[in-house]
Amino acid sequence: FGLRAGKLAVAQPKAREAHKLLANPGAAANPFAPRKPVVALVHGTSRQDKEWPLASWVELGQRLNHSGFCVALAHGNATEKATSEQIAAALQDAWVWPTMALDALTDTMARCAGVIGVDSGLSHIAVALGLPHVQIYNFDTAWRTGVQNARQVSVYASPTPDVDAVWQAWDGLDTPVLCH
Template sequence: MKILLVKLSSLGDVVHALPVVQDIAAALPGAQIDWVVEKSFAPLLARCAGVHRVIPCRIRHWRKSPLAAVTRGEWTAFKALLRQQSYDAVIDLQGLTKSALVARLARLAPGGKRYALANQTDGSGYEAPTRWVADVAIEIAPRTGAVQRSRELAARALGYTPLPAPDFGLKRPPAQAERAQSATEKIASNTVALVHGTSRADKEWPLAHWVALGQRLIAAGYPVALAHGSAKELATSQAIAQALGAARATVWPLLTLDALTDQLAHCAGVIGVDSGVSHIAVALDLPHVQIYNFDTAWRTGPDPRTQSRQVSVFAQPTPSVDAVWQAWLGCSTGLVQPVAAR
């Protein structure tokens, strides 16, 4: 059976959909699973066990200059690549107009069908064309978490029962890990990465909180590493590192998504705000605390019923340093409990 998954962006959304691959592989041995995704996220899918072919696109870029000659050329090449294979099932996991367009362009095998969401779930994006394009539109309960939404949609489309717990498929063999780490500075195995960067300012945690948390980690014997993906995030990482002292706090260089994933995989754990990089930490099954200023952890955060080494901390206007620290102690000792500091 040949299956095409369509989940184009963003980074966190792509990570949330990864367990679909392992669910399908377990239920339908021998199935060929291809995936269409934004080119910038393709390296993550390339390392996901069970993905046969990653089909990159640049829809975010193309829509900025849709009539440009280079856009037309790249779009034509993408369509040709997409249609090289015919599929028994095309599953639009995203539910947007752009993903519906990709699903419509994909070629079906005789008897093949397109599947998509029939409705919007709480807190998610949804646009009607995904339902219009589908041969079968599947309704999902409104209050369904992001990981569960994709897993349930695919399972109901293909007629199987998902695995008991989500498996993101990002585990790597030791040899690959050594090759990957040789490309960047080797880090101590007890390093804790702090992920402060996010695309939304209202998801950020105060700089003073990061410094205070870093001081607690260093006092407990954990070196601290700081990642960044922009000039603004670099400035924040440098400010935190300067306050903590260069001997125990390291600012990583700007890393590709693949290299950043490798570096995180070598850490003892990660503490971060609600962001794509934090969701990668969950996918790597690292001890992880995810910080929320909004009561949305139920939708995008780790599920305490099935994920034993991660926890979300929520409070308004923002969680305290002590709440995050206590959550980290639980993660690092395996005594994880959901935390809501109000």
């Protein structure tokens, strides 16, 4: 794809705003500024049968928080935003990203320590960016995602993978200690 983590040129004002939020962790004016590595959770997808249960997202987010990560939640529509807000409300250290155009969202995601998500366009962008990534599948189509390596893995189970399986996959990835 020709994409490199942190090297995307983005001209939109929202992208610059999001970049500032992540670039200056100590900014007192920004209550959402992360003070630790950020893992983006991508729960939104185009089909209901690709979704992962809300309770599973919350439990995964809690494990990430307890392991020293801040959780970021993206959304593409009002329903996804409501889900992001529900997940964030149940966590100690989480924030819902503002609505952004795809280029701004890609630039913001590129600055994360990793991504865990369902089969969606944003998850595929995380792979293209070379981010540590766990992709959650509810049915056996994981073979379509391509090569598995030390930074990207797929987890499949029917009806859905449990949190332990997703956590084990995340824990086994080559993840950085800090965001870049």
